[in-house]
Amino acid sequence: MTERSTLDGGAALAITGSGGSGAVTAGLILLAAVGRAGYYGLLGRSAGPQIRGGESAAMLRFGPRPIECMGDRFDLLVGLDWENVARFADELPLDRNSLILTDAQAGPIPEILVRSGAQVRSLPWKALADGQTEGRVNMVALGMVGAMLGLPPDALEAGARATLGGKGGRVLAHSLECIRSGYAAADAQSSSVPSSALAPAVARWNISGNEAAGLGGVRGGVRFVAAYPITPASEVLEWLAPRLELLGGSLLQAEDELASINMIIGSSFGGVPSLTATSGPGLSLMVEGLGLAVASETPVVVVNVQRGGPSTGIPTKSEQSDLNIALYGLHGDAPHLVLAALGIRDCIDTVAWAVGLAEHLQTVAIVLSDQILGQSRAIVDPPGDRAFGAGETPHLQRLIARDADPDHRRYRPTPDGVSPMALPGLAGGMYTGEGLEHGPGGAPSSRAIDHAEQLDKRLRKLTGFDYGPGWAEIRGEGDHVLLTWGSAAGPVFEAAERLRDSGTPTRAIALRLLAPLQREALLEAIGSAGSILVVEQNQTAQCFAYLHSQQALPAHARSYARPGPLPLRPGEIMRALTESAEREET
Amino acid sequence: MDVAVITPTLRAKDYKSEVAPVWCPGCGHFAVLSAVTKALAHLKLAKERVAMISGIGCSSRLPAYVDAYGFHGIHGRALPLASGLKAARPDLTVIVAGGDGDGFSIGGNHFLHACRRNMDLTYIVMDNEVYGMTKGQASPTTQPDWAKSKLTPHGTGMRPFLPTAIALAAGASFIARGFAGDPNGLTKLLVEAIEHPGFAFLQVLSPCQTFRPEQKEWKHLVHPADTAPTDDPVEAARFIQADDGMALGLFYVRRLPVWQPQNQPTATPADLEREFVL
Structure with a gap:
C-alpha cells in the first residue's frame, strides 16, 4: 500500500510562509516547471482568512502519471518562515521519511511539525538572497529545491517566465538570478527524485478547475453570464468576463444572486445559452429562480463551487455538502439535472456537457464543483474536442421553433417531452414564459389535467433521455467497489488502484450525473460486488442516503463520509474499505 | 431603440392577447393595459x-394579456430577468410591468440597481398602495396610518417609500408619473418612456377598487405637474420633494450612458485554449 509518488518517481512537497513570503508564487513556478520537465502535477493552496497576505501554503504533487489528488503525506516541507504555520499543520502530514527544509534564520520549527519525526535540514537561503540585488528567499529556496528534485534549470526558468511574465522585466530578472543562485548552491548529492520524465507527445495544459469550468461553459456554447462574486467561485467569472467579450458575448455583474439567476433566465429566454457560477450561500438564494427555469422550461446552468457549510461556513475550504440542496432544494416537483465534475480537467467536459443537456432538455443543470477542484491547478493532458456528445452536436442543442406556425404552442406535450421553443423575433411564436402552471399554449391554468400533463412532460423529458456513457467514470474490476461522486473521485481512483496493486481487486465508480440517477446502469456496474463503500466529503452521507432512497444500492453497501475541510486522502479511503470489508466478514 | 416598422394597419386591439384578465371590475390596470397596446400601436412596433x-x-x-413575447417570472425579479434579456438581445423592445409590492418591497434592491445600470428598459409600476393578489395588505407606498389590513391592525407606522425620489437618487434617467384615469396622458408618457434611450421609470397611479375603494377620489386629487421636465437632478429633486404624490407628467429626463454590451466575436473557444498550453 505504498503511495504512488514513491512508487513511480515524483514527489509531494509543501511550501509554507507568512504573507508576502511568496510561498504560493514559488508553488506556481514549480508547477509550471515540473510540467515543462515532462511531469504531471497538481498544485493546491491553503490560505488563512485574511483579505490580503497572511500565511499560506502551496502543496505540489508531481509524477510521471496524471495526478488526481493530494497524497497521504509530503516528502518535503519547504518552510520559508513559520509564522502561524501551525494553523496548517493538519493539512501537512509528515513522517520520519519526510524532510523539512528551512533556513535556521527563519526561527524555530513549530513543535507540532517536529513531532512528526521528519528530518530537518537548514539551508542558507537568507544569506544567498542577501547576496543578490533585491534578493528573495522564496526564489533562492525554489532554485535549491528545484535542483534537489532533479528538475532541469531551463524548466525552472521557463516556469518562472510563464508565472512572473506579467510582473515586469526587472522583477523577473532578479527572480531568475535568485533561482540560479539557489540552484547552483544545491548539494547534488541530496537529490531525492530521479529526473526520468519523458517529454509528452502532445503539449499538456496548465489549468485550474475554475478556469476549466469557464472553458467548459464557452465550449458548450455559453455566451452570457450574470453572476455575483463569491469565494471560491469568483475565478470562474474572472476568467470568463474578458473572454466572453472576445467571443461576442458578455458577463454582467449582478447586484445579488437573486438577480443573477433571473438575468440568465432572461438571456436564455432570448435564445443565448447562459450560465452562472456561485457557491453554497449564492445557490441558496438562487433556488426560487431555478424553480422558475424548470417550470418555464428555460435552459440555465449553475456551476456551484462548493465550500464548507452551512451558512457562511468555511469559504476558503472544500466540502461536498451541497448535494442535498442541489437535488432537493427546489419546491414542488421540479425535476432538473445535477452533475458533478470528477477532477480539474473534468470540469471542462462536465460543464460543457451540462450546457448541452440543459439546452437540449430545456431545463436547469446544476454542476457541483468544489474549492479543491476550483482553486487547484494541474498539469493535464489536453481535453478531447467533445464532452460526451456536448457542444455543437445537433442532438445536444436547443430545439428552436423556426417557422411562423400559427398553431405554435410553447408547452405542447411531445413524445419525448421537449417542445420547440420560439425565440423573440419569430413572428407567430409569441408566448409568455410562465412560472404559474399553464396549459400547452402557456396561459396560466390551475386545472388538474394541465398540471398532470405539464408535470409529466417536464419529468419525462429528463428520465426518457439517453445520457450515454458519460453518467459515470468506472475504473478497474474487483469484488470490492468504491463508489463516489465529484471531487472525491481523485482520491478514490488512486485508492482503488493501490488496492488492486496490493492484491485487493477493487472497482472505482465515480458518478458524474447524479440526477436523474442512472439507476440500472449503476446497479449493473456494482454487479455482485462483495463489499461496497460510498465515499464522500460531508458529514451526513448525502450521496449514500440519496442512492438508498433511489434503491440503487445493495443492502450491504456501507458509507464512508466525513466533512471537510481536510482533503480526502487515498490512504484513509483504503483503510476505510479494508475495515468495512472486514466488518462484513465477521 | 431599435424600432422595427410593420404594416401600419395594426391597431391597439391587435396587440391584445386572447387571455382574459383576472382583474376585478373597475381595476385601474385595465387602463394601463389599454395604454400599453395603444403605445405599441402608435410606435408601430412589431409584436x-x-x-x-x-x-x-x-x-x-x-x-x-399582450400579444407579444413575455415572461411572467417570480415575485420581485422582473427587472433582473428583463435586464438579462436586454443584455443578450439588444434588438428587442423590453417593457417591464409590475406593482408597488413587487417593485419596491421584495424587488427593491433590483429597482435601485436597474436605475443606476440604465439599460434601455421601460419600467411601469402600477401603484395602488396595496397588495391585491394576497387580499389587501400594506405595501411600501401605503400611508402609515392605513389600518384596514389584519396584518398591520395599527397601520405600518412607517413613512411610505417615495418611488420617484428613490429613482432619482439611484440614477434613473427618465422619471414620470401617470394615472390610470387619464388614458391619453398615460399613453403619451408610455410612448416617451419606450422611446427614451435608457432606463425609463413610469409610476402609474392605478386605483384598487376592491381593497382601496377610497382611491376613487384620486381622479379629483391628481393634477398636472406645474413645471416642464428638467434634465437637472437638483431641480428634479426639489420638485419631487415638494410633490404631493399626485402630480402627473414627465418630471426628469436626462441623457446618460446606457449599459449595453455590444461585443462582436473576434475569437473562438479554441483560440482561448492556447493560454493553457505549456
Whole structure:
C-alpha cells in the first residue's frame, strides 16, 4: 500500500510562509516547471482568512502519471518562515521519511511539525538572497529545491517566465538570478527524485478547475453570464468576463444572486445559452429562480463551487455538502439535472456537457464543483474536442421553433417531452414564459389535467433521455467497489488502484450525473460486488442516503463520509474499505 | 431603440392577447393595459420584437394579456430577468410591468440597481398602495396610518417609500408619473418612456377598487405637474420633494450612458485554449 509518488518517481512537497513570503508564487513556478520537465502535477493552496497576505501554503504533487489528488503525506516541507504555520499543520502530514527544509534564520520549527519525526535540514537561503540585488528567499529556496528534485534549470526558468511574465522585466530578472543562485548552491548529492520524465507527445495544459469550468461553459456554447462574486467561485467569472467579450458575448455583474439567476433566465429566454457560477450561500438564494427555469422550461446552468457549510461556513475550504440542496432544494416537483465534475480537467467536459443537456432538455443543470477542484491547478493532458456528445452536436442543442406556425404552442406535450421553443423575433411564436402552471399554449391554468400533463412532460423529458456513457467514470474490476461522486473521485481512483496493486481487486465508480440517477446502469456496474463503500466529503452521507432512497444500492453497501475541510486522502479511503470489508466478514 | 416598422394597419386591439384578465371590475390596470397596446400601436412596433416582463402580483399578470413575447417570472425579479434579456438581445423592445409590492418591497434592491445600470428598459409600476393578489395588505407606498389590513391592525407606522425620489437618487434617467384615469396622458408618457434611450421609470397611479375603494377620489386629487421636465437632478429633486404624490407628467429626463454590451466575436473557444498550453 505504498503511495504512488514513491512508487513511480515524483514527489509531494509543501511550501509554507507568512504573507508576502511568496510561498504560493514559488508553488506556481514549480508547477509550471515540473510540467515543462515532462511531469504531471497538481498544485493546491491553503490560505488563512485574511483579505490580503497572511500565511499560506502551496502543496505540489508531481509524477510521471496524471495526478488526481493530494497524497497521504509530503516528502518535503519547504518552510520559508513559520509564522502561524501551525494553523496548517493538519493539512501537512509528515513522517520520519519526510524532510523539512528551512533556513535556521527563519526561527524555530513549530513543535507540532517536529513531532512528526521528519528530518530537518537548514539551508542558507537568507544569506544567498542577501547576496543578490533585491534578493528573495522564496526564489533562492525554489532554485535549491528545484535542483534537489532533479528538475532541469531551463524548466525552472521557463516556469518562472510563464508565472512572473506579467510582473515586469526587472522583477523577473532578479527572480531568475535568485533561482540560479539557489540552484547552483544545491548539494547534488541530496537529490531525492530521479529526473526520468519523458517529454509528452502532445503539449499538456496548465489549468485550474475554475478556469476549466469557464472553458467548459464557452465550449458548450455559453455566451452570457450574470453572476455575483463569491469565494471560491469568483475565478470562474474572472476568467470568463474578458473572454466572453472576445467571443461576442458578455458577463454582467449582478447586484445579488437573486438577480443573477433571473438575468440568465432572461438571456436564455432570448435564445443565448447562459450560465452562472456561485457557491453554497449564492445557490441558496438562487433556488426560487431555478424553480422558475424548470417550470418555464428555460435552459440555465449553475456551476456551484462548493465550500464548507452551512451558512457562511468555511469559504476558503472544500466540502461536498451541497448535494442535498442541489437535488432537493427546489419546491414542488421540479425535476432538473445535477452533475458533478470528477477532477480539474473534468470540469471542462462536465460543464460543457451540462450546457448541452440543459439546452437540449430545456431545463436547469446544476454542476457541483468544489474549492479543491476550483482553486487547484494541474498539469493535464489536453481535453478531447467533445464532452460526451456536448457542444455543437445537433442532438445536444436547443430545439428552436423556426417557422411562423400559427398553431405554435410553447408547452405542447411531445413524445419525448421537449417542445420547440420560439425565440423573440419569430413572428407567430409569441408566448409568455410562465412560472404559474399553464396549459400547452402557456396561459396560466390551475386545472388538474394541465398540471398532470405539464408535470409529466417536464419529468419525462429528463428520465426518457439517453445520457450515454458519460453518467459515470468506472475504473478497474474487483469484488470490492468504491463508489463516489465529484471531487472525491481523485482520491478514490488512486485508492482503488493501490488496492488492486496490493492484491485487493477493487472497482472505482465515480458518478458524474447524479440526477436523474442512472439507476440500472449503476446497479449493473456494482454487479455482485462483495463489499461496497460510498465515499464522500460531508458529514451526513448525502450521496449514500440519496442512492438508498433511489434503491440503487445493495443492502450491504456501507458509507464512508466525513466533512471537510481536510482533503480526502487515498490512504484513509483504503483503510476505510479494508475495515468495512472486514466488518462484513465477521 | 431599435424600432422595427410593420404594416401600419395594426391597431391597439391587435396587440391584445386572447387571455382574459383576472382583474376585478373597475381595476385601474385595465387602463394601463389599454395604454400599453395603444403605445405599441402608435410606435408601430412589431409584436415579435416586443417582450413584456413581469414578476408577481395583480399588475404582473399584464404580459399574458399582450400579444407579444413575455415572461411572467417570480415575485420581485422582473427587472433582473428583463435586464438579462436586454443584455443578450439588444434588438428587442423590453417593457417591464409590475406593482408597488413587487417593485419596491421584495424587488427593491433590483429597482435601485436597474436605475443606476440604465439599460434601455421601460419600467411601469402600477401603484395602488396595496397588495391585491394576497387580499389587501400594506405595501411600501401605503400611508402609515392605513389600518384596514389584519396584518398591520395599527397601520405600518412607517413613512411610505417615495418611488420617484428613490429613482432619482439611484440614477434613473427618465422619471414620470401617470394615472390610470387619464388614458391619453398615460399613453403619451408610455410612448416617451419606450422611446427614451435608457432606463425609463413610469409610476402609474392605478386605483384598487376592491381593497382601496377610497382611491376613487384620486381622479379629483391628481393634477398636472406645474413645471416642464428638467434634465437637472437638483431641480428634479426639489420638485419631487415638494410633490404631493399626485402630480402627473414627465418630471426628469436626462441623457446618460446606457449599459449595453455590444461585443462582436473576434475569437473562438479554441483560440482561448492556447493560454493553457505549456
